[in-house]
Amino acid sequence: MEKSHQDLQKGLLPRHVQFIALAGMIGTGIFKGSSDTLNIAGPSVALAYLLGGLLLLIVMTALAEMAIAYPNLNVQHLVHKAFGNRISFIIGWLYWINWILVTIVEILAAGSFLKYWFPSQPLWLLAFFCAALIVGMNLFQVKYYGEIEFWFAGIKIITLIAFIVLGIAILCGIIPSSAASFSNYTAHGGFFPNGISGMMSALLIVMFSYGGAELIGVAVTETKDSHKVLPKIIKNTVWRVITFYVIPILLICGIMPWNKVSGEESPFVQVFGITGLPGAAHIMNFVLLTAVLSAANSGIYATSRTLYSMAQSGEAPIRLMKVSRQGIPLNAIIITAACIVIGLFLAYMTPEQVISYLMTIPGFTILIIWTSICLAQLKLRPQYNKKPSFEVKWFPFTTIIAVVSLSIIFISFLFRTDNLIGTLVCLAILLLLTVLSFSKQVNSR
Numbered sequence: 001m002e003k004s005h006q007d008l009q010k011g012l013l014p015r016h017v018q019f020i021a022l023a024g025m026i027g028t029g030i031f032k033g034s035s036d037t038l039n040i041a042g043p044s045v046a047l048a049y050l051l052g053g054l055l056l057l058i059v060m061t062a063l064a065e066m067a068i069a070y071p072n073l074n075v076q077h078l079v080h081k082a083f084g085n086r087i088s089f090i091i092g093w094l095y096w097i098n099w100i101l102v103t104i105v106e107i108l109a110a111g112s113f114l115k116y117w118f119p120s121q122p123l124w125l126l127a128f129f130c131a132a133l134i135v136g137m138n139l140f141q142v143k144y145y146g147e148i149e150f151w152f153a154g155i156k157i158i159t160l161i162a163f164i165v166l167g168i169a170i171l172c173g174i175i176p177s178s179a180a181s182f183s184n185y186t187a188h189g190g191f192f193p194n195g196i197s198g199m200m201s202a203l204l205i206v207m208f209s210y211g212g213a214e215l216i217g218v219a220v221t222e223t224k225d226s227h228k229v230l231p232k233i234i235k236n237t238v239w240r241v242i243t244f245y246v247i248p249i250l251l252i253c254g255i256m257p258w259n260k261v262s263g264e265e266s267p268f269v270q271v272f273g274i275t276g277l278p279g280a281a282h283i284m285n286f287v288l289l290t291a292v293l294s295a296a297n298s299g300i301y302a303t304s305r306t307l308y309s310m311a312q313s314g315e316a317p318i319r320l321m322k323v324s325r326q327g328i329p330l331n332a333i334i335i336t337a338a339c340i341v342i343g344l345f346l347a348y349m350t351p352e353q354v355i356s357y358l359m360t361i362p363g364f365t366i367l368i369i370w371t372s373i374c375l376a377q378l379k380l381r382p383q384y385n386k387k388p389s390f391e392v393k394w395f396p397f398t399t400i401i402a403v404v405s406l407s408i409i410f411i412s413f414l415f416r417t418d419n420l421i422g423t424l425v426c427l428a429i430l431l432l433l434t435v436l437s438f439s440k441q442v443n444s445r
Helices: 014-025 034-067 074-113 124-138 141-169 195-210 217-221 226-253 265-274 280-312 330-349 351-360 358-385 397-414 417-437
Strands: none
Touching: 034 074, 034 195, 034 226, 034 265, 034 397, 074 124, 074 358, 074 417, 124 280, 124 330, 124 358, 141 195, 141 226, 141 265, 141 280, 195 226, 195 330, 195 358, 195 397, 226 265, 265 280, 280 330, 358 397, 358 417
């Protein structure tokens, strides 16, 4: 039997939550998207990743502080507590749309990586197989989901560590390479080949790459002793992500001229190719496959838990609170799976350009989510019943700096001509959600 109104299981261990967040952040953004940021900013993109990492630190610290002050409340609950139903409705559904789109694209990417080994099979069939696999994983008890995601993320992290070791060996001449040289950091236009504006343009993509960190705030209601482990999880996650982005990027820029990085394949594949290791292409294809499957896995988790939280607040149909015997939000996962199937069909029928336009929406949404977390902390800090053991330092100036910085990036995003279609779609979705937020259902709570 299934229960209609039951709390989610607290089956996630600290290592699960930490790796769930890492899985959301370390994916195509670093393995594939790094080629885009390098082409925009050259070596200076490392500074963009550092700046983005500092903003990430502020946002995640604010989230941890609120989670300790209000135990068992996730991001959706905290936004609701700070701003009420209407804003929470808009943020929640926007976040859900964000992860639906990300999940669909990641699953399509997984299908494309499988075509490397099964070239005669159609993309839709391989992508559908990946979707069925990922949805099936999310039907288990949350502790099993956490364990699967732990190993998925582990593969990516091991690969990045191996890349760092190999990269240092190549740059230091232990593994011969004619292109590797420390002069690559200043040659070919200098460290800022496209100026400060190039670095700031790359910062937009960098922020999108860091999206997924807030999954910690989604998973908090299913984490054992969350108030004790969250501060450590936040600190470790942030610094590990900065390390896993900045160091590999610097190594790539030293191993090959930044303007030689191909946009057609991952720069990681290019570097592994330099080593001459047998089967390097197959190894990297496997890693890329697990990376996108991991991101899709995190996406289904995020979408289903967001629907469940909104149902608790009266911002989504109450039927989405239905929990199975395994302690997972069954109806929310079914709705998410149905949207993925529809999305895969539509994505298969539409040109690739449409998908690339729609992929700007996740970055748009992450900026709004992160800003809402900071604003919620500014609003809720005076209302705490007792001082939390973990706080944002130099409050409120630190949080205000984060809000202003995120707002500047957001405005810059809106006025970029190459994001015109994606921006119009984003604004249309925001307008629709705003209108719906005034409905009787949302205001009835």
